Amino acid sequence: MYRPMIMKNTTKADRNRNKPCCLLMGKTGVGKTTLGNMLCGTKHASGASEASSTQLLFRNDARVGGNTFSIIDSPGTDSQTDTYKHAWQLRAGLTAAELNTIFIVLKYEYRYNKMVDHYLQVEQPVGTFTNRIVVLVSHMDNADDHAKEFAWICRILTETSPNIANIIFFSHKSDPSAIADLMYACMSHMAPKRLKISDEDFHVNFNLYEIRMGMRRSFDQYKKQVQEKFNAYSRLRDCTGNESDKDKDELFHAMIVQFKYDLDDLYQTFVDKHRQDMIEIDSHTLCVEMQNLGTQVCDQFTSSVTPLMTHNLFDKTNPRNLIKACPHCGLIWWNTENGGGATECGNRVSSLIDWRKDALFRYVPLLIADFRGQDHGRGEKSFKD
Structure with missing residues (x-):
């Protein structure tokens, strides 16, 4: 008792x-x-x-x-x-x-x-x-x-x-x-x-309540989408068994970067939708929660991928992390902190994902199928929440 x-x-x-x-x-x-x-x-x-x-x-x-x-x-x-x-x-x-x-x-x-x-x-x-x-x-x-x-x-x-x-x-x-x-x-x-x-007080409070509930529903949707993307990228990670070590490294690196971009897009979608609401009710706590969740999930996914690579992705002294080739004209360029400028073909390599586009492209159908919960043609079912 x-x-x-x-x-x-x-x-x-x-x-x-x-x-x-x-x-x-x-x-x-x-x-x-x-x-x-x-x-x-x-x-x-x-x-x-x-x-x-x-x-x-x-x-x-x-x-x-x-x-x-x-x-x-x-x-x-x-x-x-x-x-x-x-x-x-x-x-x-x-x-x-x-x-x-x-x-x-x-x-x-x-x-x-x-x-x-x-x-x-x-x-x-x-x-x-x-x-x-x-x-x-x-x-x-x-x-x-x-x-x-x-x-x-x-x-x-x-x-x-x-x-x-x-x-x-x-x-x-x-x-x-x-x-x-x-x-x-x-x-x-x-x-x-x-x-x-009063009716006025009721509607003011109800409107604030509705705003908060709308933001909470969007936050719940964000968490669901983050889980779906984590499952899909994890499925994609496990479909690279027949690739060479070089291609695997390129693909894994690309997945890490693109996964973060995707979560950033989900976060920005929430902010764009509720920016004015957050200003009106002076509430930004959900944004902080979303940023924390995004960071945790990105770290979790990165930790699951980096052990599969043949080199340390975070070693700045490793030339493999510094020297890249333009996917358009083949020009070799250095990946510096301030960016590499423009290549001879005029296409600026603006992100790490650009030069991995071809390697990742082969796996796009798998990724799409995984998001839709379809079979990948290998007799395996995609991950579920």
Whole structure:
């Protein structure tokens, strides 16, 4: 049994004449509905289920603990379908009845910064009511040192949002009555209030939400495309068995360079699409994540290729890395840091891939087939995610 923990120990809960009411908010899969079922004895499907009942709003009374209060469960704030409908439902839940407390449910992550990002995303529609927010951190059982990690979580969340009323750390294995008592203790010190969210404020927040969700969908697509390209280039790498050592070296080098170019193109496509959005909401964190992912994947692919080459690709003293031939006129030129200028035929060798074009060209059909998930004529299937 995991005993729930609270950041600010509250005094004995005040007895309210009126039954307090709260709303649960959070991303899909963090445990909102599971928590509601634990406290209210209901059997609503969780947000991860196709039959998720949080596509609707439900209000139920807690049946555990020493005090009675109502809980409104809301749709996941990160829904990628019917987002406008879910936003309206969330607004209805916030404004339909007098609320004492807004509980934002976060899932415990060992990467604390990820929890902060999730909190900021969920808090967006209710940012003006921060003093009514209590954060519920679920999946306490995934933490190694509960007390130490909870202290760190409290620190980073209060630094992010100093007006947070309280923070509770719990697990689905915790005693439901203990969780309910801590929640009631927080609620009982907040006077009930009917929140007002004007149409203008709603649409501003919804538009920001839509922008962030659009960027997140593009980021997810970027990660998928990076994986597809990594699989395809890895397949291409393994199709060079019949080539001479020289041709293999040329091809491997070309693949490393072209792979990086392809990932750079994917990154630039994202930036071009969302440049104005990032300026408007002052959010460039996804770009940093994409750059980090691109670097890691490029390093991973390079590490898988360089051991197959007959020379050290990164040895600047090796003449094979310095002397090249123009693929157009055959002129020998030096590969210097500032570029090699123009050749006799007038074609400037502007990138490492130019002079390898012929070697790589023979493998283009394989690469295309791999992206399309087709057979390569060798009885082998292309890589899948």
